[in-house]
Amino acid sequence: MTLPGSDEIIEDLSFFDDWEQRYQYIIDLGKSLSPMTPEDKTEERLVRGCQSSVWLKSTVQGEHLHFDVESDAIIVNGLLALVMAAYQDKSPAQILAFDIDGYFQALDLERHISPTRGNGLRAIVGTIRNLASQPRQ
Amino acid sequence: MSLDLNGLRAQFPILSRQVDGKPLVYLDNAATTQKPQAVIDALVNFYTQCNANVHRGAHALSDEATRRYEQARDVVADFIRAGSRQEVIWTSGTTEAINIVANGMAQRLQPGDEVLVTEMEHHANLVTWQQACLRSGAQLKVAPILDSGELDVDAFNALLSPQTRFVALPHVSNALGTVNPIQSLTASAKAAGALVLIDGAQGIAHGQVDVQAIGCDFYAFSGHKLFGPTGIGVLWGRQTILEDWPVWQTGGEMIAKVSYECATWGTLPNRLEAGTPNIAGAIGMAAAISWFMSLDVAAVQAHEKALLASATEQAQAFEGLKIIGTAKDKIGVLSFVLDGSHPADVGFILDRQGVAIRTGDHCAQPLMRRLNVPGTARASFSIYNSLDEVDVLFKALKKAQSMLA
Numbered sequence: 001m002t003l004p005g006s007d008e009i010i011e012d013l014s015f016f017d018d019w020e021q022r023y024q025y026i027i028d029l030g031k032s033l034s035p036m037t038p039e040d041k042t043e044e045r046l047v048r049g050c051q052s053s054v055w056l057k058s059t060v061q062g063e064h065l066h067f068d069v070e071s072d073a074i075i076v077n078g079l080l081a082l083v084m085a086a087y088q089d090k091s092p093a094q095i096l097a098f099d100i101d102g103y104f105q106a107l108d109l110e111r112h113i114s115p116t117r118g119n120g121l122r123a124i125v126g127t128i129r130n131l132a133s134q135p136r137q
Numbered sequence: 138m139s140l141d142l143n144g145l146r147a148q149f150p151i152l153s154r155q156v157d158g159k160p161l162v163y164l165d166n167a168a169t170t171q172k173p174q175a176v177i178d179a180l181v182n183f184y185t186q187c188n189a190n191v192h193r194g195a196h197a198l199s200d201e202a203t204r205r206y207e208q209a210r211d212v213v214a215d216f217i218r219a220g221s222r223q224e225v226i227w228t229s230g231t232t233e234a235i236n237i238v239a240n241g242m243a244q245r246l247q248p249g250d251e252v253l254v255t256e257m258e259h260h261a262n263l264v265t266w267q268q269a270c271l272r273s274g275a276q277l278k279v280a281p282i283l284d285s286g287e288l289d290v291d292a293f294n295a296l297l298s299p300q301t302r303f304v305a306l307p308h309v310s311n312a313l314g315t316v317n318p319i320q321s322l323t324a325s326a327k328a329a330g331a332l333v334l335i336d337g338a339q340g341i342a343h344g345q346v347d348v349q350a351i352g353c354d355f356y357a358f359s360g361h362k363l364f365g366p367t368g369i370g371v372l373w374g375r376q377t378i379l380e381d382w383p384v385w386q387t388g389g390e391m392i393a394k395v396s397y398e399c400a401t402w403g404t405l406p407n408r409l410e411a412g413t414p415n416i417a418g419a420i421g422m423a424a425a426i427s428w429f430m431s432l433d434v435a436a437v438q439a440h441e442k443a444l445l446a447s448a449t450e451q452a453q454a455f456e457g458l459k460i461i462g463t464a465k466d467k468i469g470v471l472s473f474v475l476d477g478s479h480p481a482d483v484g485f486i487l488d489r490q491g492v493a494i495r496t497g498d499h500c501a502q503p504l505m506r507r508l509n510v511p512g513t514a515r516a517s518f519s520i521y522n523s524l525d526e527v528d529v530l531f532k533a534l535k536k537a538q539s540m541l542a
């Protein structure tokens with residue numbers, strides 16, 4: 001399964017009325033992320049949350065930024081897939097323009113991206129936005 | 138007398154709220170306990186009736202606030218059977234209490250000295266001693282645990298020597314629920330000539346703590362894990378030791394005489410309590426203790442035992458679940474992992490069902506490494522939990538297991 005776009009995800013999730021289906025969908029989205037290679041999962045790329053950890057590798061591909069991400073927790077992987085639907089292979093300007101908080105609000109998942117959650121997601125979003133705001137050579 | 142659980146629960150307003158449309162099942166009591174109305178009332182009453190600074194004002198409110206604040210100290214002294222009220226030092230919590238002792242000790246330790254802790258420490262009782270050793274050149278020794286999560290008492294005793302100046306250990310492990318035989322461990326440590334601190338953060342909420350009977354030199358605990366407010370806690374220490382303990386913070390309240398060149402310190406307990414204290418917190422903590430002491434301790438303890446027994450029995454019967462920490466003497470905590478599932482995912486799915494637990498390393502990273510787990514899911518029980526709630530936990534776990542498969 002390839003990752004749907006963020007609009008499509010908002011629409012998909014709005015069809016479910018029970019939380020189990022919503023989380024099952026998110027878990028399945030997470031499974032569509034390609035796993036990172038063990039060599040790529042270095043200490044420097046590790047964002048340690050107090051409950052789960054996330055690895056993030058970024059590469060510049062022409063005008064776009066490409067990310068490899070993985071968490072040791074499957075629901076966090078699902079949430080990462082939601083983030084990737086917004087940021088993957090986008091230009092820095094597109095990334096900076098995207099309203100990530102509004103997006104998570106629309107998904108009714110803002111609790112999970114709040115700074116207080118120890119899942120590393122907020123830190124990942126911060127890192128990606130930092131990368132996007134750095135001037136390119 | 139048996140426990141009127143419904144009556145008890147009714148005293149905790151928060152227990153009737155819902156989370157995501159489901160009744161809250163609060164099983165994160167080792168992190169912090171909920172507060173009974175009596176404590177909430179004490180806080181509201183203080184701020185509505187007699188808020189003033191203590192020990193300073195020349196007016197009625199200040200007198201009243203000071204009286205209530207100092208009475209709160211008496212309540213704590215009684216509760217833990219302190220030798221005197223001077224032995225009760227208000228702190229912001231267990232962490233600050235341990236820091237006062239570790240900082241003082243760092244000034245007295247020398248290269249060649251040893252400090253002994255255990256493999257089941259909370260970071261509050263580990264990093265503090267590690268840093269005190271780094272500053273003083275003393276060596277940190279760590280007494281190992283067995284796979285069951287019990288302290289290896291023989292190894293602990295073998296690590297005691299004339300070099301052992303200080304021993305710090307938990308009354309009850311927050312991550313595993315292991316109850317340590319603190320009385321006999323303290324006796325061995327004292328026989329070796331060491332000072333002994335018991336981290337009572339988890340031990341305090343489960344019944345009578347008698348610091349004289351334990352025989353330790355320091356006992357540290359937090360109000361918020363004992364049905365009281367956050368931001369208040371206690372360092373109990375022997376008067377003869379605290380009398381000349383290196384001061385921790387300097388400033389108002391703790392001095393006797395001040396000139397531009399020097400200052401002399403006041404007497405206990407004030408010498409270790411710089412600045413305006415957490416007055417409402419102290420009063421709230423005393424209200425919590427008075428409330429707790431009004432319960433039938435034997436009934437409360439029997440109920441807590443029944444909760445953990447039911448949880449343990451259901452956990453043992455649960456396919457794919459592994460209990461982390463199987464000490465014979467355990468209280469309040471069921472730590473576990475589900476085969477093939479990350480604890481964070483388990484916590485997540487439980488949360489959606491209104492069941493609040495904690496997942497992660499429980500501020501005990503070296504312990505998690507020792508047990509070879511990335512973390513655990515931890516359900517921790519308090520006196521107001523019901524056996525029905527234990528059943529809800531396991532129903533919710535079944536769902537988590539099927540969703541995460």
Ligand SMILES: Cc1ncc(COP(=O)(O)O)c(C=O)c1O
Nearest residue numbers: 230231232259261311336338359
């Ligand atoms: C065993 C133990 N020690 C120390 C602490 C620290 O307590 P506080 O954060 O209230 O200072 C805790 C709290 O989680 C604990 O469980």
